[in-house]
Amino acid sequence: MAEYFTARGLPVPRELQQNPLTDWRKLLGIALVLLVLYVGLQITAIDTGRANVEYAVGIIRQLFDWDFSIMSPRDEFETYRDTAWWKMIETIFLGVMATAFSMVIALPLAFLGARNIMAGNPITQAIYLVIRVMFTIIRSIDVLIVVIVLLVIFGPGNAAGVFGLAFHNIGVLGKLYSEAIESIDAGPLEAITATGANRTQVVWTAVLPQITNPFISFTIYRLDTNVRLAPILGLVGGGGIGTDLFQSIQLFQYGAAGLIIFMIVFTVAAMDFISAQIRKRLV
Amino acid sequence: MPPLVSIKDLVKVYPSGTRALDGVSLDIQRGEFLVLIGLSGSGKSTLLRCINRLVDPTSGTVIFDGIDVTAADRVAIRRVRRRIGMIFQQFNLVRRSSVFSNVLSGRLGYRSTWRTIASRPTASDVAAAFENLGRVGIAQRAYSRADALSGGQQQRVGIARALMQKPELMLADEPVASLDPATSHSVMKYLEEINRKDGITVVCSLHFLSLARRYGTRVIALKDGRIAFDGKPDAIDEKRFKEIYGEDAEEVEIGPERSQAQPMTANDAALRALADGTHADPSGR
DSSP states (O other), X not given: OHHHHHHTTOOOOHHHHSXXXXXXXXXXXXXXXXXXHHHHHHHHOOOOTTOOHHHHHHHHHHHHSOOGGGGSOOSTTOOGGGSHHHHHHXXXXXXXXXXXXXXXXXHHHHHHTOHHHHOSSHHHHHHHHHHHHHHHHHHHSOHHHHHHHHHHHHOSSHHHHHHHHHHHHHHHHHHHHHHHHHTSOHHHHHHHHHTTOOHHHHIIIIXXXXXXXXXXXXHHHHHHHHHHHXXXXXXXXXXXXXXXXXXXXXXXXXXXXXXXXXXXXXXHHHHHHHHHHHHHHHO | OOOSXXXXXXXXXXXXXXXXXXXXXXXXXXXXXXXXXXXXXXXXXXXXXXXXXXXXXXXXXXXXXXXXXXXXXHHHHHHHHTXXXXXXXXXXXXXXXXXXXXXXXGGGGGSOHHHHHTXXXXXXXHHHHHHHHHHTTOXXXXXXXXXXXXXXXXXXXXXXXXXXXXXSEEEEESTTTTSOHHHHHHHHXXXXXXXXXXXXXXXXXXXXXXXXXXXXXXXXXXXXXXXEEXXXXXXXXXXHHHXXXXXTOOOXXXXXXOOOOOOOOHHHXXXXXXXXXXXXXXXXX
16 A cells, blocks of 8 residues: 555655554553553552442432421421422522622623723733633632632531632633623624714624623523532532531431432423523524 | 815834735715725725724825814714715624614714613604615515625615715725625615715725726725726726736636625524533533
C-alpha cells in the first residue's frame, strides 16, 4: 500500500508507516492506563469483604415498605409543618427562593460581564474581566461546601441552604446570562441606531427582545437544577427534606426513608419534565 | 442648489490598521440615485456608514445639508440620523418582534424614551406604519414575527422602517446581496420608486454592474479606499471595468442564485441545545 504513495512521490500517511502492534505510542498509552488503575486500587483500598448481601436485601425490602405515618402529625406536639409532604413543598421552595435571589443579583452583573456591552474603553473592559473571573470562582465552589461555611453564620437550617444554593447559582446564571447577551445579533442595534434613536431606545427595542427568551429559558433550567439540589442540602445541615431523610436512616426507619426518596425522585422527575416542556416552547 | 451631502478628504483607518477609506471627496446632489460599486473590502460600507456616522471617520469632513456630521455632538448626530434612512444586506430587523413594531421603530428618533418604554406609539405613527407597509405590499403580514417572512419581504420591511423617518437621504448597504435575482429587482424597484416619486436621494452599494446600470443615475467605483471612477453608468466599458475589478475579472449579468436561509443566531442555537438536553451545564452538575 505504501508503494502507491512512494511511486507517485507523495508523502506516506502515518497510518501506513507503522504496525499498530509495535506502535510504542499506543502501547505506552495502554500501559499508562493500567498503571493508574493498579495504583488507584492500592490507594483507595476498596474492600467489599464486609458486604452482607442478605442484610442488604432486607433493607431494600424495608425501603419499599413505605411508612405513611410521616405524612401526618405523629403526636400532639407536631403540626402539618412537621409532615413529610410539607417538608417536600418547603424543599421545592428552597430551590425557588435560591433561584430568585441569585437571579436578582446575576441579572445586572451579567451586563457588566458581557464583552460586547463593555467593549470600548480599558476601564469597562477591566470590569468585564473582573466580573467574569468572579463568576468562574463562585461557580467552582460546590454548593455543599458553601452551605457548610454558611452554617457558621446562620446555624443549621433553611437559611444556610438557601443562601448557599443562591451563591453558587449567581456564578452559573451570571455566566449563562452574559453569554446570552454576548451572542445577540448586532445588526438590529446598528439599524435602530441609524434611525436616530438614543441608547436607551436602542437597548429597549433591539437588545431586550433578543435576550428575554434565553433569560427565561436559562432561569427555568437553573430552577430545575436547584430544586434537584435542594434535598441534598439537608445532609450537611442546610434544611429541607434532606434533614428528615438523613435522620430516618440514622434511626433505622427505612420505611420512612424509602417514602422520602420516592417523593424526591417523583418531584425531580416532574420538575425535569415541566422545565423541558417550557424551554422547548421558548426556542 | 448646494449638494445634499458634501464629503471632503475622508479617511478611515480601523484599529486593526486597515485603511478602509484613503482620501475620498465627493458631492451628492439632491435627487440622485448614486450607486457605489467595487470589490469587497474596497470601502463601500465604510463610506456609507461615515455619512450617518455609524462609523467615526479618522479624518476629513462630511457635511449633510449644511450640518457638519463629523463634528456633531450626540444630540445633533441623532437629529441628522433621523433624516437619513438606511437599509442593510442582512435586513437587520429585530427578528423576534412583529413586522409592525419593526416598522414603527423607524419613528424612534422623533419620539421620547418613555413612549418607547411604555409602548405607546402615537396614532399618527401607527397610521404611517400601515401606510408604509401597504406601500411595500405587506400590510397583511403586519402582526407576523419578522423572521417568519421571506428575505425579500424582510428587506421591504426594512424599506418601510426607513420610510417612517420621512428621510431626505436613503443609504442602502448591498440591499440585494442576500436575495435571488427576481427578488433583487423587486426590491430595487421600490428604491427606484422612492427616488423618483418621493424625490429621496439614494446612495446604494451594489455587487452587480448590471443592476448599477439599470437603476443608477450616477456610479462611483471605489478601489482600495479611493474613487476609481465617477460618472454615468453607461460610461463603464470593458477597460474601465478591468480598472475597477482587476485584470482577471469577468462581468456576469447577475450572480448565482443564493439561499435566503438565515443563519441561526448563537442564542437560538443555545436555546435549542438546552431544550434538547445537549447543553453542557457549566456548574458541572
